[in-house]
Amino acid sequence: MGESPENLWSHPQLVAAVTSEDWGAVFRTYRKLTGLSQMKLGERVGLVQPDVSDIERGRRRVTSVEVRQRIVAGINVPLDLQATAAQLAMDTAPVAGLALPGAAPDEDLLTRVTGVVNESHRVDAATLDWLDRLLAEHRRAEDRIGSRPLVDVMRQQLHTVVNLYAGARGRLTGRVVRLASEHAQFLAWMAQDQAQTASALAWYDRSHEWALEAGDANMAATTLSMKAHMAWSGGRGTRCVRLAEAARWSAPGTSLGVQGMAAQMAARGHALEGEADDARRLLDEAQALITRASERPEAEPVWMYFYDETWFTLQRGMAALHLRDWREAVDHLTVGLGALPDEYRRDKTWYRACLAHAFAGAGESTQAVSVAVASIPDASSLGRPHSWNELHTAAAVLMRRGAKEGRQLVTALREYD
Template structure:
């Protein structure tokens, strides 16, 4: 009986040598060091025959080359015990455990809404401790909840976990982001909620893509879209956006364009009830993400047009996302060799990055720096590089 790794290679018609070529290419992209070709061949044979389990690096490489999830390849998702040990606990076992009630659930939902509204303005740094402090209460409620209230408790747990995943992603901590998002998927599995599961899968795809694992990200986006026709329009559209972004990272322009066109068409057909998961998804949002894909594909002209238009209508409460838009616009200007435009947009993005502590803005500005290398001796660019260097070191 074939292992899942053997079946994946057979499905692509690859020889073992072709697989090793793909693994070496992926290792270079992900910064993973591989052994000699002969040793790699031995390792691959042992993994495929089930005689040895791949470690974390090899799991990441197989997910990348096969564009699949760990579950699809037969791997076990591992959670770092040290991270779980660091979670806050209730202060004393002598305190009676709370009992789920409509009042407690109302409190948790209200707090969640306030944090979600504050997040675009203040960024993740101050919200992570506040949001995570609610987790012990939710876990205690989950221990005892039964009957009609249990689903409500579990759903609240899913929303808090997914939100924590997003906050950690915006701080640049991909490992913690995936840990919390995986926990949200566990809650969604208990609820047997395909819509929530699909939304969480596309969130995992976003995290993987930003961590540079584009092949793995496509696999996760495909998992989100496994039952696409049963999904609300906006959830389906954000999953297609995740797929498009992964294709762009891999330089697959035609596949990227198809996914974006489908996402626009679905979004344009109108919103439906998605439980409040993807209310932010609009045609304008898809266009913004398309602009980012254009930058990834080195097609800056279209990106500049879209980003400039968006900034004239940007909501004041979406300050963090405005900073990301400005950073992307700066990169697009730099690709067009418009140094003045790049500097002006980057300077505004720096201010927002410093205010919100968004690592995603800083990462985009880091991408910009490589495009500005030919002009690094200009006074303005040298000062910009100095400021960015100090931010990365803080």
């Protein structure tokens, strides 16, 4: 007889296999404890029996984010255990290579950057300036290529930053902690982007803790706003509002842009709950803040580079989408997408999927399918579950309305599933 669910995830051998992400050992141990055949386990995790066998025997490695997510969901890995696995992956990651094509530091600086980790040399300002610059470049790269290719690189880079702490002195100690907080926030965002909720929450909590230690009010507030965004993504409007309001009152002295981000997140939470008056009031407040922030861009933290009128127009479109004001949603999303630079490939894919949903809701089925079908290749190649799910939502709305284009969109999506 197999283990009961309450005992299964306390078994040390299974816990060790999951936290080390040894999926072959996970499968073997899970089947031993539950009595499942390879075929039955495959049905749970969306794999055929030969694939389960190959993974167990080490002939196939699990490298796909989608396959990993299916395994975790199929065997019901507890959230706290998923978070532990994410933390251990960071703790054991190797030191990153720090060369950046086309923007490498001079030879002396590169020696110092790589040497402080292995030889415990003192950290200097030039080293931290370079790491600040490298993080900024990675943020920009993620806009173009999505989060999947960068996750391992950023884990390694954070490991490097954490190791710098022992060699930091005086004011540089605070800079190292701040830099670690920014890296953890970026890792959290990428986990969130890939729908890895437990990992994202663990990274946001770590980032918030480090931000408080470094005295960085802007990052402390930003992590709360991003947790509000996670709640919004999960359809939890009330939690979204509460976290966004916490971002506003718990970190005084934040920049106007950071305040505006928190206000618009609260607005989106209210919109999700159908509370139109509160949503529109907070959107107006956020717009006033972003207008004032645009007058002094140098006062904003570097990670707020994307927060401008174009981005805010798109957020208004999202709020209108939740309030089922389809025409307003179409108008705002169309204007915002028209102004969004092509380099924001990830965001363009997401907002196009939302525009398809808005067109479907407005009963404009031809436009909905046209926008959706054009978005499918990028949604598939970038590996964004949120964009993919939104395209399926648009198809579902069309099907409910009895539009013949709904089946056309479903067929197009199945070609990439």
